[in-house]
Amino acid sequence: MCCLGHSHPVMTKALTAQSKTLVQCGPQSCNLPQLQLAELLVKISCCNRVSFSNSGAEANEGAIKLARRYGKLKLNGAFEVITALNSFHGRTLAMTAATGQPHYQEAYQPLPAGFKNVPFNNIEAIKAATTKDTCAIMLEPVQGEGGVNIPDPGYLKAVRQWCDEKGILLILDEVQTGIGRIGTMFGYQQFGIEPDIITLAKGLGGGIPIGAFIAKESCAVFQPGDHGSTYGSNPLMCATALAVMEYVIKNDIPGQAQKAGVYLSAGLDKLKQKYAFITEIRIRGLLAAIELNKDIASSIKMTCIENGLMVNDVKPNAVRIMPPLNISNKEIDEALGILDKVFAGVKA
Numbered sequence: 432m433c434c435l436g437h438s439h440p441v442m443t444k445a446l447t448a449q450s451k452t453l454v455q456c457g458p459q460s461c462n463l464p465q466l467q468l469a470e471l472l473v474k475i476s477c478c479n480r481v482s483f484s485n486s487g488a489e490a491n492e493g494a495i496k497l498a499r500r501y502g503k504l505k506l507n508g509a510f511e512v513i514t515a516l517n518s519f520h521g522r523t524l525a526m527t528a529a530t531g532q533p534h535y536q537e538a539y540q541p542l543p544a545g546f547k548n549v550p551f552n553n554i555e556a557i558k559a560a561t562t563k564d565t566c567a568i569m570l571e572p573v574q575g576e577g578g579v580n581i582p583d584p585g586y587l588k589a590v591r592q593w594c595d596e597k598g599i600l601l602i603l604d605e606v607q608t609g610i611g612r613i614g615t616m617f618g619y620q621q622f623g624i625e626p627d628i629i630t631l632a633k634g635l636g637g638g639i640p641i642g643a644f645i646a647k648e649s650c651a652v653f654q655p656g657d658h659g660s661t662y663g664s665n666p667l668m669c670a671t672a673l674a675v676m677e678y679v680i681k682n683d684i685p686g687q688a689q690k691a692g693v694y695l696s697a698g699l700d701k702l703k704q705k706y707a708f709i710t711e712i713r714i715r716g717l718l719a720a721i722e723l724n725k726d727i728a729s730s731i732k733m734t735c736i737e738n739g740l741m742v743n744d745v746k747p748n749a750v751r752i753m754p755p756l757n758i759s760n761k762e763i764d765e766a767l768g769i770l771d772k773v774f775a776g777v778k779a
């Protein structure tokens with residue numbers, strides 16, 4: 432989420448400056464930083480309309496509401512959204528239903544209706560789940576929280592084609608993959624397709640709470656008052672995200688992430704060769720997972736943190752690495768050194 436590392440000066444400067452002028456002005460009016468940030472997102476993406484939120488989950492909620500509105504107006508009331516198993520879309524009730532991981536869902540049943548979770552990277556499963564009630568398919572281009580699962584090259588193209596055939600919407604949740612994380616500004620750019628709706632958060636603000644869903648004109652069916660948020664487009668967050676985004680573009684941070692990812696990948700491959708309990712390295716840009724042959728990710732995570740390296744146990748047997756996008760090779764070497772030390776301590 433802190434795409435430029437903690438408290439990057441570009442971020443703190445914009446945050447401080449904006450806090451001295453206008454912090455909040457309510458959703459009835461718009462403000463200059465909001466318009467400038469929206470304009471920039473339209474310029475760099477395949478979308479034409481922008482709605483801001485405070486988080487990734489809220490961005491996804493907005494996207495689903497837009498898809499349902501579209502379903503009501505254009506698809507005879509279709510309301511259902513197909514999502515993938517192992518996905519992660521946030522922690523609101525509806526996004527818990529969208530998230531295809533039973534362990535996030537079990538404690539909160541009954542969940543809101545209207546979501547079907549099908550196997551990822553399987554176009555036939557999507558086809559089989561599509562009915563006259565389906566208004567959209569929502570996927571992460573690369574599943575992050577589910578263990579860094581990278582689909583086959585043709586998968587998203589096939590999904591796009593299916594959506595076109597059925598007249599339904601393709602929503603890409605780029606909360607994690609967006610803003611350079613996998614080596615291009617948006618993940619979709621690596622798969623030869625354009626979605627109808629994209630959701631963003633995390634990298635967008637460089638660590639401050641902001642999200643957005645952005646949509647193509649063809650499906651932007653909201654009318655004024657259909658959706659909104661008190662703080663969703665507040666000038667404090669928008670001005671800060673604008674400064675972050677301008678820096679990300681000017682310094683080709685996605686390109687830097689791509690190069691750093693190649694370097695990290697080579698280092699992780701060496702660790703895999705050294706430690707037999709590492710079964711797979713999955714990496715795209717600077718989104719990486721180390722899969723292990725036993726459920727020790729939680730203790731690996733804790734030992735890494737004790738040694739000064741933040742990683743995440745996204746699966747009982749998989750550790751995720753998601754460094755800042757401007758990380759240097761020297762810092763990557765330092766991280767690989769800590770991983771090596773931690774892995775050396777694992778009892779066979």
Ligand SMILES: Cc1ncc(COP(=O)(O)O)c(C=O)c1O
Nearest residue numbers: 486487488519520521606607632
């Ligand atoms: C792909 C994806 N979507 C949505 C979310 C939820 O974002 P937030 O925690 O900002 O609500 C996350 C958070 O990890 C995510 O990875």
